[in-house]
Amino acid sequence: MVMNGHTHSYERGEKEHVHYLVSGGGGGGLDDYFVDYDHITFSEGVHHFTRIDVDDDQLTVTATDQHGQQVDQFVVNKYASLDSEDGELPEGMGLDQNFPNPFADSTTIRYSVVDPERVILEVYDTLGRKVSTLVNRNQAPGRYIVTYSPMHLASGQYTFRLTTGSATLTRPFTIVR
Known part of the structure; x- marks a missing residue:
């Protein structure tokens, strides 16, 4: 996960299996620009804070606005791509x-x-x-x-x-x- 912040706006996305999060600080104002990058999946021009909770193989990121309302939440898990019991791929979705x-x-x-x-x-x-x-x-x-x-x-x-x-x-x- 890459975290960075230079405005008060909130953005998140994923590209090539790397999660990107733009959040907080720096003294900049709210951006109202149109996001036109394919890897940006969520963008909100709102003053907020970001909380990250780590629990074993799971990372939960929650963005909350100044009024206590949740702006966004997403979970990053450490995945095992094969079933550990038999090591075989599933037959169907x-x-x-x-x-x-x-x-x-x-x-x-x-x-x-x-x-x-x-x-x-x-x-x-x-x-x-x-x-x-x-x-x-x-x-x-x-x-x-x-x-x-x-x-x-x-x-x-x-x-x-x-x-x-x-x-x-x-x-x-x-x-x-």
């Missing part, structure tokens, strides 16, 4: 039901991809609005595990959506606070 479900604090999502391609794992509310992006990167064929801790979401029904160039899979889940 899959998105398992998260566990536990329902949950209050965190849940585990397992998925598999069969081709090297861009993989996007997102969370949507019941109105179809994207509320989180958990994975947005090129991945090798294999089985992957993501831990999701959506402290910014209220109790309710949501959907995980796994998208690749070849298919889209969804699974519903419930948060209970």
Whole structure:
């Protein structure tokens, strides 16, 4: 991960398996320019602070504005591209039901991809609005595990959506606070 900051705006992206984060400091003003770089996946001209939580093989980055509202959150996991039990590639793309479900604090999502391609794992509310992006990167064929801790979401029904160039899979889940 590369972090840098020269304005108060917030941007994140990924290029060639490196996460880029522009956040904070330097005394500059808010930028209102149009982001036209393919690797920038999120940009917001807002005063904010960024918190990074490290837990074993997971790094969670959360940007929060001056009013305490979450601007963005993403998770970087240390991935194992093959199932450690049998060392074989999956036969098909899959998105398992998260566990536990329902949950209050965190849940585990397992998925598999069969081709090297861009993989996007997102969370949507019941109105179809994207509320989180958990994975947005090129991945090798294999089985992957993501831990999701959506402290910014209220109790309710949501959907995980796994998208690749070849298919889209969804699974519903419930948060209970």
